[in-house]
Amino acid sequence: MTAFVLVSGMFTGTHVWRETAARLTAAGAEAHTVALTGLDGPCTAPAGGIDLETHIADVLTVIDSVGTAQDREVVLVGHDYGIHPALGAADRRAERVGRVVHLDSGMPQDGVPALAAVPDRSLRARLAAAGGRADTGDVLKPPAGADEWRLWGSTAGVPDATLDRLTALAAPQPLATLLQPLSLTGAVATVPTTGVLCTRNGASIETVQMMVGFGDPALQALTDPRVTFFELPTGHWPMLSAPAELTDVLLRAAAGEGHRLVPADAAVPPAHLRPFPLDVPEALRERHGNVDLHLPDADGPRPAVLFVHGGPVPADARPTPRDWPTLTGYARLAAAGGAVGAVVDHRLHDLSDYERAAADVAAAVEAVRADPAVDADRVALWFFSGAGLITTDWLAAPPRWLRCLAATYPVLAPLPAWGLSGSRFHPARAVADAGDLPLVLTRVGLEAPEIAATVEEFLAAAEDAGADVEVVDVPHGHHAFEGVDPTDETREAVQRAMRAVLDRVGRHGAP
Structure with a gap:
């Protein structure tokens, strides 16, 4: 039995996983969605004091609720910002997590805040400048419509009605969740990982392989045999645009399937x-x-x-x-x-x-x-x-x-x-x-x-x-x-x- 723990990204909540979770359950797996404090629910301002550690605790609560049955493997899926609390939790429960899935997300590193992954660079600069003056109750307003969602990632494939619902249910992002650095002990490095790249958002396996071929030491870990990759020909929110395809990929990832990258020092030059x-x-x-x-x-x-x-x-x-x-x-x-x-x-x-x-x-x-x-x-x-x-x-x-x-x-x-x-x-x-x-x-x-x-x-x-x-x-x-x-x-x-x-x-x- 595979137990999927699904962590949503910025401004979103458990509602985005509804169809994917139902499909995972129909396929015989368990699906547990994480309600991140201050984000899950209607567009209401969250209470003060919410930071990245708060969200890591939310994920840990769900992992611990799954139980410790020997035949139940936890696959932790982090979408967008959600990979930050997901990795933080996996680092503290490395013995319980069988795989971490980076769903169209980056590769967070120890000591680096989620702010580094904000795609809008001008906004990132403004938030960084305000970081020293930010109060724990400060929030980042959610997108107000389709045009603003596109600033955070491609909305390709998301039906208009679904995008309207995403906007209606969007919640402000507590600013401290983006400014607090991720703290990792290194334990999560032992956990197998899978990257799911959404090509309409500008990422592809070919691009990652090219970057590995350039010899960047930081990317050589991606050639570990325990690291696999999948592509989805859709935008940044595949749980809304391609839930059937995403479900299939998650099940295959849990089984250890996927594309494996070639090391930069392989016999065939890049x-x-x-x-x-x-x-x-x-x-x-x-x-x-x-x-x-x-x-x-x-x-x-x-x-x-x-x-x-x-x-x-x-x-x-x-x-x-x-x-x-x-x-x-x-x-x-x-x-x-x-x-x-x-x-x-x-x-x-x-x-x-x-x-x-x-x-x-x-x-x-x-x-x-x-x-x-x-x-x-x-x-x-x-x-x-x-x-x-x-x-x-x-x-x-x-x-x-x-x-x-x-x-x-x-x-x-x-x-x-x-x-x-x-x-x-x-x-x-x-x-x-x-x-x-x-x-x-x-x-x-x-x-x-x-x-x-x-x-x-x-x-x-x-x-x-x-x-x-x-x-x-x-x-x-x-x-x-x-x-x-x-x-x-x-x-x-x-x-x-x-x-x-x-x-x-x-x-x-x-x-």
């Missing part, structure tokens, strides 16, 4: 370290600070193409992006075509780093333009993956010397879980101001749906604005196809995109 699909001759390389220049065999100032890697990439990832085969391959290919191929290491180490990464790119552009090997009036910028959001500034106000902007498998609008919906980094909006700036966009046919949706949003806006866009399609290509799909189709796509960029930046003399 995609970003695999060979470039084209055989490109080496070029003379000069290193200037955080920028590498791959120089063509030519006299006089030449046009330049600056390649901007995606991310986030962990700060201690080695090698750094400017030494990745894909980026050096593109830079050498540009040099073979008569342009200076430049690659920048920028500081997009976390989703909160877009401002400083954009500043790094702007500084790199000026450094490249100032180099005597470069014709400062003929420069192209080429962005990859998550760096697509950094195109915003260049689309919104293209300088005269910017002859082309290229993007390959880019993210062109903030994903729901990224907490950037209110930021300026929104290329799909900025393209309306691109004017006659030539754009070259490489689109892969096997892209993650949530990223593909941002590309289609961008292209629709570009068409409405009459922007000059050439689309290079790779129908059978995946994200990061250069290392994943070394096929004739991908090789031709790389060559076609490079020809398009070099033609626009001008290979020889004035264009």
Whole structure:
């Protein structure tokens, strides 16, 4: 017998689990929902003194009520904020919990408050600033409607009537539950875990595997055989949008099923370290600070193409992006075509780093333009993956010397879980101001749906604005196809995109 203990997230209560709990019970399992103090019930202000420890105690009460039968395994499910009290309780009842399920939630660490997981970064900053002055009775108001719920995660798949009910039953979140650091002894590290990723909210197994491949030590624990993963093609509230699918995944997780990640030191290198699909001759390389220049065999100032890697990439990832085969391959290919191929290491180490990464790119552009090997009036910028959001500034106000902007498998609008919906980094909006700036966009046919949706949003806006866009399609290509799909189709796509960029930046003399 499996006993599921279900812990809801911010602003919500036991009501969100109603259908999932019924399905778990029908499947022969037990389902126990946790009523978190101050959150479960109508929208009424909770009493003072409620903090994270209060909610951990709520979860412990339910775990202890399940009993200690040897044939009954407790599976603790934490959704959103709920993973914080769930982990705190599991750490104190590690011998009773058979598995912890992170349901579209983060990986809370000892000493870190739940505030760190708040997706709205501007709100997070305001709450952090107010933290020292917060009273134990202070609360965060719940979303007042569909638009506000979307600030906390994708509502994809949630029926309108259900979303209205969620709003009606939402309760203020006690601020101290977000500000009090999580205290873990380390006992919970022995408990098997499962991550359930909701892809419409911007998370996927492929993305997590990519981050593991970058070598981030903090993520290596995810390759433990006791750690499994599932995906659900829905938004952030799967218990409301896909209860049948969620029930199936929870039952399979309890049975130890799920996808297991490959360690970073496996025999097969991660995609970003695999060979470039084209055989490109080496070029003379000069290193200037955080920028590498791959120089063509030519006299006089030449046009330049600056390649901007995606991310986030962990700060201690080695090698750094400017030494990745894909980026050096593109830079050498540009040099073979008569342009200076430049690659920048920028500081997009976390989703909160877009401002400083954009500043790094702007500084790199000026450094490249100032180099005597470069014709400062003929420069192209080429962005990859998550760096697509950094195109915003260049689309919104293209300088005269910017002859082309290229993007390959880019993210062109903030994903729901990224907490950037209110930021300026929104290329799909900025393209309306691109004017006659030539754009070259490489689109892969096997892209993650949530990223593909941002590309289609961008292209629709570009068409409405009459922007000059050439689309290079790779129908059978995946994200990061250069290392994943070394096929004739991908090789031709790389060559076609490079020809398009070099033609626009001008290979020889004035264009």
